[in-house]
Amino acid sequence: MKKISKKEMNKFIQSLMADYTILAPVNIEGIFFFKPVADFQGIDGEYKNSKKPPKEVFFPQTETMFKYKDGKVESTEKVKGKRILLGVRPCDARANLLLDNVFAGEDYEDIYYTNKRENTIIIGLACNEPSSTCFCSSFGGGPFSKEGLDILLIDIKDSYLVDTVTDKGGKILTGEFKEATDKEVKLAEKIKNEAEKKIKSRIRIEGIKEKLDAMFDDPFWDELSERCIGCGICSYLCPTCHCFDIQDEAKNSQGRRVRNWDSCMFPLFTLQASGHNPRPTGKERMRQRIMHKFNYFVENYKEVACVGCGRCIINCPVNIDIRKVLKKILTI
C-alpha cells in the first residue's frame, strides 16, 4: 500500500488538472455537491457524503440527448476530456455497479452513460466516521469497501493511505507516493475495524425477496403509504434509482430532446393517455419502489438495489425509514 501526505495530495491533485477535470465534494452552505474544482485544497473535514449521489456524474439530473433542426438530428453522446471523481464514498461506488446492470446491460447500451463511465476515474474515500443512518454493511458493502472504485483513500490524519484497486487507477499514481510503513497499515486496519463497529444499523436481507414475493396484495402497503406525501426525494437522491423522463424542448422544428430524473412516486409517471393509471395511488407507488429495489431488481440482476447510503432516511420529510420498513416486512 502507498501513502501520501495530505499536503502532497493537494499538489498531486493539482498536477492532474492538466489532463483531467477534477470533480470533488464542494461545500455549498453546509451541503456537499460534486463539482468541478479549479483549485484543490483538500477535502473539507465536515464532509460526510454528498447531497446528490455521484450517479449524476454519469446520469445527470438533466441531460440533452440530441439536438435537432428541421429533421436533422445531432447527438450529444460524445464526452469531452477525461475526468476524476474524487472523494466518492464506498456505498455510492457500489451503487454505480448496480446502475451498470441497467445502463451498460447486454441488450441495449446506453451510450450517454457508458461514455461518461469510461472517461472517469473514481477515487474513493473510506468512511472513518459512518453516520447513524448508514447501513452499507447489511448489503455486502462496508465503510472501507473497494467495489466500484479505481483507488481507495484512507484518511490516517496527516496522510492518506492509497489502495490501488484497478489498473485504470494505478496509472495516474506517479511521483509523490511512498510505501506505507507496517505501522501505518496497522493503523488503517484499526480505523477500519472501528468504523465498521460504528455502523449500528443492521438489516437481515435474507428472506426479504421471498417475503415480498407473497406480499403484493398485503394491506401493509396501505399502512406504509398513508404517511408518504409523494415528494419523490427518496428516489431522486437514491444512488441506485435510474428512472427518467424524456421530453422535447423546442420552438417550431428546432430544439433538443432531454432526459430528466423521474420518480415512480409521482402519479404522472405511469398515467396513460387514455386516463388509465396502473399505479393510481400512493399505495401502488410505494409498493413499486420497495418491490423494485428488493424484489424485481433481485430477480433481474441477482442483487438488491440498495447500498445503505441512508439518503432516503435523512431526506424524507415525513421520516419514513427504509430500515424499519424492511424490518417490518420480515415480520409479516
Place this chain on the structure above:
Amino acid sequence: MRNPYLPIPVKVGRVFVESEDKTLKTLDLLFLKKEDEENFKFMPGQFCEISVWGKGEAPFGIASSPTEKGFLRFTVNRVGVVTTALHYLKEGDEVGLRGPLGNHYPVDLFKGKNVVIIGGGFAFTTLRALTKYLLDFRQDFKDITVIYGARTPGMLLYKKELNKWQRREDLKVYITVDKGDGTWQGLTGFVPTIVEKVAPSPKDAYAVICGPPVMIKFTLPKLINLGFPPERIYTSLEMRMKCGIGKCGRCNIGRFYVCKDGPVFNCAQLEKLPKEY
C-alpha cells in the same frame, strides 16, 4: 452499436382517415435512407417510437406486415400532444422513428396450427400486421379465424381490407359492431359474445387477443371455457412508455418491462405477474 435513442428520418406517405369521428388516422411512413430501410427488420407485434419534431415522441404498434415492403403503417388515435401533432401531418412531412422495439407474436409457434385472432376497437393495428403476415405465408398455417369488433361500423379500422378478407375462402372473418346503423348487415354484439357463438376449436390452435381491457377481461374466460390453455392465448399489453428499451422504468409489471420483455405475453405468463396493468 447504434445509439438506441436516436431516431432515423422518415417521411409521411399516404394518410388515411379511418373512423367516422376522425379520431383514428392511418399514416404510412417511408424511409428516407436506403440503409435504414435495410436494417429495419421486424415482426408482427413490435412497435416503434415516432418523434414529431418540436412535440416529442410516443409509442405505436406497427400495423403493416414485414412482407409489405417500402413503408411502415401506423394507426394513430388522437388523444395527446404527440398524437394530435401526428394527425396534423401531411404527405411529405418528416418525422423521426425508433425501432423496431419489443418482442413479437410467436408466429413460428403458430406454424402448422390453427390461429384465432380476436381484436377490438383501434387495438386491431398489430393484429392487422399479424393477419397480413399469416396470409402472406398462408400454406404454413392451418385455419385462420379473425373476430373483430368495434363500437359502430364507422369505427372499424381497415374497412376495405376487411371486405377483401371476407371474400377469401381460406380465411374466416367475423366482423361485429356494438350497435349497427341503417346499412349494417353484419353481426352485432360484443366481442366476447361473438367468440362464444363462433366457438373456435382449441384443438391445435393458438389465440391472439388484443383490445380494450374490458373486452379482454370478458373474452378470456370464454376462450378458457372453450378449452384454450392459457399458454396458447397471447395478448399485447399497453403501458406508458418513454425509452422503449427497459431503462426509464415506468412500464414494468413486476420484473418485466413491457417495452423490452413485451408487449406480447401469453396468459400463463401474465397469471404469474402482479395485476398491475
